[in-house]
Amino acid sequence: MIKFHNVSKIYSGDVVALRNINLDINSGEFVSIVGQSGTGKSTLLRLLILEELPTMGQILFNNRDIITFTRREIPLHRRKIGVVFQDFKLLNKRTVFENVSFALEVAGRGSRDIRQNVGQILDIVGLTDKSNKYPTQLSGGEQQRVAIARALVHHPEILAADEPTGNLDMINTWEIIELLLRINKLGTTVLLATHNKDTVDRINRRVIALDKGMVIRDQKEGKYMI
Amino acid sequence: MEWLTFWRGIAAGIKNFFRNGWLSIATISIIVLTLFIINTVFVISLIAKETLEDIQNKIDVSVYFKGDIDENKARELVGLISKMPEVQEAKYFSKEEALIAFKQKHNEDDIVLKSLEELGNPLQPSVSIKMKNPNAYQSILDNVRNSQYKDLISDVDYYSEKKPIIERLNNIIQAIRKIGMAIIMIFAIIAILVTFNSIRLTMFNYRREVEIMKLVGANPWFIRLPFITEGMLYGFFAAWISLIILYPVIYFSLPYLNSVAPNIDAINFLHSQAIKIVAIQLGSGVILGAISSLIAIRKYLKV
Incomplete structure (x- = not known):
């Protein structure tokens, strides 16, 4: 489904973020990308949603090189990938419901369609009773669940989470991870970038370890080891 | 959608x-x-x-005739001027009318009135012209001054007095x-x-x-x-x-x-x-x- 072929990302001033990455991620996988801060985990995800372009190499998504996408195609590509960040990126002036429905409005979906989908997804993340609250009235874990709901509401093929538990305590962290596992079970490919050893060890799924911009390990049922 | x-x-x-x-x-x-x-x-x-x-539109120009002209000829010229499209109003003042106006204007000034009695009527007949556009005076007055009527005219106050005001x-x-x-x-x-x-x-x-x-x-x-x-x-x-x-x-x-x-x-x-x-x-x-x-x-x- 996703293929990184000899991908390198070099920023100006010879800062190498990624070096010669070759990856093959299949549909339905749950992949943890681990490594210390600054090893290129976030860059990998940013390349995938075309927030940045690789300096070299090819990134194939469903057998198409995403680098060749036109301005028109980029938004459509992004709708196939839900993204979650460490800092949630919610709009504080909008309610939980509005934050989630936003993603569908953007895609030009009808109002009834939106109500139905948002209701469903809020049920999955367990926030139905909070749908009229504002993000500032929620706990960190709840805010991250709103972000996940927003990322999932348009049924993307991939959910890419960049340190989603970075700001959360242990209990909330595990709740989020369980939610991600459940989402994966429902058929969405999940990419999880994290440096949290405990969570990765407990997930017990494929682990890709990065160090200094290179893949140093790729294991089917991996542990966090560098 | x-x-x-x-x-x-x-x-x-x-x-x-x-x-x-x-x-x-x-x-x-x-x-x-x-x-x-x-x-x-x-x-x-x-x-x-x-x-x-x-x-600017309040300004009018006076054309003075020589004292001894044929009044009919002067009126003929006034008639011509008043028919021009640029002219709003052209009014003829005979020697006598000018004197009456002058006396009225200076009716409290005894010296002026007395000296007038000694002089007789020194004033000239004139035509007072008002144009729709103050910038049209020049060409029309130039034409009048070069026309067959030019011998009637003694002075036009436009050139000495009004022109600088209009221009300013x-x-x-x-x-x-x-x-x-x-x-x-x-x-x-x-x-x-x-x-x-x-x-x-x-x-x-x-x-x-x-x-x-x-x-x-x-x-x-x-x-x-x-x-x-x-x-x-x-x-x-x-x-x-x-x-x-x-x-x-x-x-x-x-x-x-x-x-x-x-x-x-x-x-x-x-x-x-x-x-x-x-x-x-x-x-x-x-x-x-x-x-x-x-x-x-x-x-x-x-x-």
């Missing part, structure tokens, strides 16, 4: 406009202020121009027009810069929103639409408010205006120009708002 997206973008812009009430008010007041200055300068320069033209007024009117235009231009540029900058600040507040819109795969035009709508709303409201302020200001300054320019009805003038002013300001306000937001949002829209 395209229309749905379009309306949602516009609705979002209207919602943003009211949700960020204070920011909107601040932006609008700055635009109102500059528009108001432009309006004021425009009105003042127009009134000044009209006043001066009014004065002309210069002042030109200067006022130019200065007014320059001030309006300067403030128009200020208005554009200020509007652009306040909208840019507003957009800075929205950079997060834009970032998220991009992340969830919003079409760039869908992202722009709310901001363009908001910018247009700024321009729309600012234009109306500045016009609404202008009315009472002119109304209360009417006594002063009338003491300077008694013949000018500023309120009526405003009424007659209102549609033009509204159209120009609304148009420029809305376009300015839209373009400013379009440029301001570009920075955050980079893919």
